[in-house]
Amino acid sequence: MDIRQAIGFITGKAAKHPYPEHMQDARKIAADGIVLLKNEGDLLPLAEKELALFGAGAVDTIVCGSGSGYVMAPYTINVMQGLENAGIQITSKNWLKRYQEASKKANKEDKTLSKLDRSWSGLSILIDDIEVTDADIKESSSAKTALYVVRRNAGENHDRRAKKGDYYLSDREMDNIKKIAASFEHTIIVLNTCVIDANFIGEIEGIDAALLLGQAGMEAGNALADILTGKSSPSGHLTDTWAKNYQDNPASATFGSNDGNNLQEDYVEDIFVGYRYFDSFGVEPLYPFGYGLSYGKPEYELVEIAADWKEVTLKVKVKNVGPIRSRFVAQVYVSTPNGKLCKPYQELKAYGKTKALAAGEAEELTLKIPTESLASYDMETAAFIMEAGDYLIRLGSDSKNTAVAALLCLDATARLRQVSNQLQADREMDVLTTPQACIERVQKETAEARNQAESGNLKMIQLSAADCQTVDGAAKPVEKRVSGKGNAKATFIDVVEKRVPMADFVDSLDEEVLFRLVAGAADEVPHSVPKRTNRKYKPVGGPTSSGSTTALYVDSLGIPNWKVTDGPAGCHLPFMGVTGYPVGMVLAQTWDNDLSDLMGSGIGKELEAYSHSIILGPGMNIHRDPLGGRAFEYFSEDPLLSGKMAAAMTIGVQKTPGAGVSIKHFATNNQEEDRTRENNTVTERALREIYLRGFEICVREADPKTVMTSYNCLNGTHTSSSYELITNVLRGEWGFRGLVMTDWGSKSQKHLDLAAGNDLIMGGYRSQFLKVAVHGTPAEFADNGYVREQEFKVYGGFFKNVVEFWNAFEPDAQGPDWVATTVAPGVELSDQVQKKIEEGIATVTENADGSKTVTYRGYNRGQYLDMEDVKTCATRTLEQLADSVSYRLMTK
Template identity: 40%
Template sequence: MNIANLVDTTELKKIKGLNAILLAGQAGNATGNIVADVVLGKSIPSGKLTDTWAASYEDYPSSKNFSHNNGDTNDEYYSDGIYVGYRYFDTFNVTPNYCFGYGKGYTDFETEVRDVEADAKNVTVTASVKNIGDTFAGKEVVQVYYSAPDGTIEKPYQELGGFGKSDLLSPGESQTITISFPTRSMASYDEKKAAWVLEAGTYYIRVGNSSRTTKVAAALNLKETVVTVQGKNLFPADDAPQELSKAGVTPYSYEGEAEEKAAAKQIDICSKCIKTETVVYSETPEAFPAYEGEKLTAADVKSGKATLKDLVSQLTVEEMAAVCNGTADGLGQEGFIGSSSDMAPGAAGDTTSILLEDRGIYNTILADGPAGLRLIPHFVVDADGKMVSSGNPLEDAFNKNEIEVPEGGTEYFQYCTAIPVAALLAQSWNMDLIRKCGDIVGKEMEEFHISVWLAPGMNIHRNPLCGRNFEYYSEDPLVAGMCAAADTRGIQSHAGIGTSIKHFAANNQEDNRMYVNEHISERAMREIYLKSFEIAVKTAQPMTIMSSYNLVNGVHTANSHDLLTAAARDEWGFAGYVMTDWGTSEDMSGLFAYKYNLKYGHSTSRECVLAGNDLQMPGQQGNRQEIVASVADGTLPLGQLQTCAYRILNVVLQSLAYDDCKPYGDQFDLEEAVTVTKA
């Protein structure tokens, strides 16, 4: 199956004589050779599913009312709450065709838990993995889950806490794998307390190679409920959905589970040793003190003569409005959505070069993904350096090869590697491999002078019918967050370039995706739909974040201060800039009238700046005019506009446009979400 999304395997299983299914999964440039080698036994398949493949579409709890299924694409009600993917199938005891974490190879393994240790800081599982086959080598994934106690907050049957993949083991060969994750990562969100809490009770640690093969390995006992992070509720429900409850439901179980719990190693966790973090939320920024000296340049900032705030304080409102917008309507080329760059044909857009001549601040180029760098592979420029167009930008973008080269013109090629789609990368469960794929993209970004890769996409696979699941990783936020972090680290190991994790947040359907209102509880939003982004920010610090088109609980994400500033910056420590998806703060109903409607209207430029959505892409004159007018009439504080411009320029000055650039991530003290060691 050369596919990236789920299909109905119940129909496949009806085929007489079928005894194996190979999920190829759209592996990019090398797909043909890879599949041939696997079929011939020259290489060893070792993937595991990162989604639950149900026996019937109707088994997914979101199926009945998902997207167009109920005829309403204006409002999406997340009545499944936290019960997404295996959290639902395990808790409500619904048997899938293939469970989360499942995958076969050409050999079998035996996994034995050697020890479990835990304290107020970490939970650590040590297991030995042995290849018990007699012919083929292979790799195994050790998956560690936890079952949190039900207190005042309802919990799923189990949740993934950590995982690690073995090296290639020959028949009879074994390896010891140690997997460690923070104890506080087992916390649940309590809406009444507006806090993350570890509720008192017993936390069972489970180990297996899929969600349906886990065995109880230890029991962690917490005598008192602990608040791990005290914040505030950010996503009040405008029309709260009635969420699923497991009350009266008998969850999945297996023979011997009760005996395993009784015999499990008992570990007491010191409640008082877990410290509470209290979030300090930012206020509306004051205007920057005016720098009265000579006109400052990028060189002055880089030399330490002045600060970037000093430089920004000298910019006019019109200049800052230009900084906070892309250049699609600006310097020449006719742009279209997804290909609006004046500097690199096929790139998605640019930041402004309006400050280049007198400030020495270069533009940066932003190119799309997600399965590699997306540029026009073949183009022609005339004697004056202007790109020769077919008259149809879509044809140019998708490689119209027959382009006549005019006299004095030049023909160019910019071929890029097609890496595997995100869904397949996740199924490797191999963070080193994903980081290497990021490294491939990073090298090509350097070659083509691209500063920001508009990827990885990392929304949750809530439902199989989401049209962009192929470019997202998983139904599980830990897997999605770790994959995005690995991809980001690979890219940002190169000097002056970075990623833009997207679509922030809850872009889980494509019908009316620009204007749909997603009604989600605070808890589900934080535990499922934001958790992956939180992990990526805290462990990789992507250079940028891209907001989504949709609304969450009646507020456009692009205009949500609580999402973009309170959550991403104040709670998680995000340090880069936020940009809109293309056309977010414009009325796109005319361009896409056949598909979208405006029950809730579109977001606005003024509110983007107020929310901390720094860069509006691809940019148009109306965006800039609205910003200037809003400062003039007092509805947009000058300090807020200056702060947005500052954040953009802070990243621009670290980009590969400058010879002194360094790997962006080097300035941060980053830790892994899960630590894995092998012996």
């Protein structure tokens, strides 16, 4: 462990930050990601310098999620501190003091969380609000305005619940807010949350203003104060639809544990996710997708539009017709004609954000829509097609506040990209289709647009299908590794410096080395080889983090260990000086690609400073349902916004030579509970248009170094074992050139992972298990009748993992094969044997001499891993090591 980190564990203090300016970047990003939801009477920005402050989030401000997404920054600014830093006098000192004491007492008395839980995963005991008494109101009454902060946390391994204290306000919160709103002249609500039931903002009389702070990083309190005081004008916009009723969300009935079945998720809503559902089915939201108010007021005008079969280009003029300097987001949606394929009412196709515009100032934005993005996937022909008809180009500030600005007319159906069907659903589903009312609404709007266009009051452009040239987008064969000649003297340095071909080096390595190159260092079996280098090389040091590749061959072969850290809201390096940036949801609420690039650039520099090569992020799964436990870490319900944000962050991180990202979790990791076992059944159209689309944008536009597969199964197959997903789509269709890794401790079968093109098994895997797969080694038994077990340290020694040596035998009650072991007289059987008996896998026979024979049913797989697959995956791992922070540090 790094000495700075060890000191931190003892003292509780973080090391000195190498880039203090990054913390102010985090403040700027957070301020731009705060969403103003309500501002009656222009209460904000505040004119007064005195506030009564209440709510758990005032002092227990949640700045990031828990689990792998947690970032331990050198400090965090809570809401109370941020207001005080801005010169605001807080009048509710006694209530805040009582709350702090109650929270401190609960955490001190807690016996369920270890120091590791708190420092590594960011867990703590989050108590409910305490009562706001009449005495508290009286003490605070010199302030005209009260501010109440609702606080929620979320994190890895757990989904949220549609119950009080989580998705809904607790009874205490509701009582407190009602009392405050009735007692003060003005009341402001701040949501330090992800999506919750926010109906109370409009229902409780006296609430004048509301803001979504979200989990806004280490500078959250200062960023909020910047917005409240008018130092910055709010310019954030929602990345999700906020429903009036939780049940209005299209997946709510069956999501996660809602239907009592965590293991099978049927995506029957199909392409109708988020606003695509609300808009198409006429369900009125509380706050629409893309919604966000400002202290200024935008006015949008489409100045010019042009189109060809490459892209549609729009020049949009945005003017601030309000009184206060502000930034604005222009959003472009398109309604496509219903024909052979059903379509949602509209879909986001482009967006752009202005600079800060003074009152009366305007800016012209150039927005580009790839023409292919107007196509839909036809599963029957395995092609992306644009159907004949009129395409309504809509411009505005959110999905409910747009106006038709132009008409694009297509004379006949055009096939833009021909692919081949992949990842087809593993079972039949009755999926949603466009309701007739939606079809008729679009037809009516189209007729009105036609009339306007013909009268010269609306811009209209034409495309001819005859001019469209179909692109062959089918999976290209992924190049096979070419065998080398072998070179027993070659080092990895020789390969990087182009003195020796990679294939020659790989073919010179014995299988024990190759097995260790395709797995992380956790659970590693020691191994050494003769030294080939002429100088001394040392393993890359730095703080303990999420994982590393092997360091066994640094000095002998010149292969560096490649260190990776969790993310994506900053480097997950406890007690180190790292920046706690806003979480993915808040970052995306900026709708500013440049700010995502800025955040990525900071992370890349910090990776290098701490000798790490990869951050495990950005996370970019779709917000299928607001109860998803990792929604804070992911960007949006919309794939375009998710893909663009991820691409910008990727470009930012990879500006630092050798630093890279691992976009995750590929794919459909949309629930946390039972995520290692659950299966998602999704149509290929929904996959290609919604759940894979963001990943595709990031891969094509930003060339990420690595991709992390997810734990779950997709259409019956673990994603990490899906040849169609990894090799055919990711590599063959999208042209991905980097490395694919598993998530940590996935439950997939590793020989299938490697065969599918999943190059690196993380956080690690016993090399013996790969060896037995190549050679078909039989099971190894202990004296107690169960297979031999061994415990190993993982996650830098923070956790332990027990492995079982079944080897080439796979236990299964339905298996046709069997294997047996004899237990000597007087030796007690392992409790694990009894468990296998209960599962119908094992039987025990008493022998005449007092011994016992334990027989296990299953499958004898024999040799079930091809060594050529191992070499291919090892090659891709080495290619990443060649262009890494680790290699640069090892050879400097």
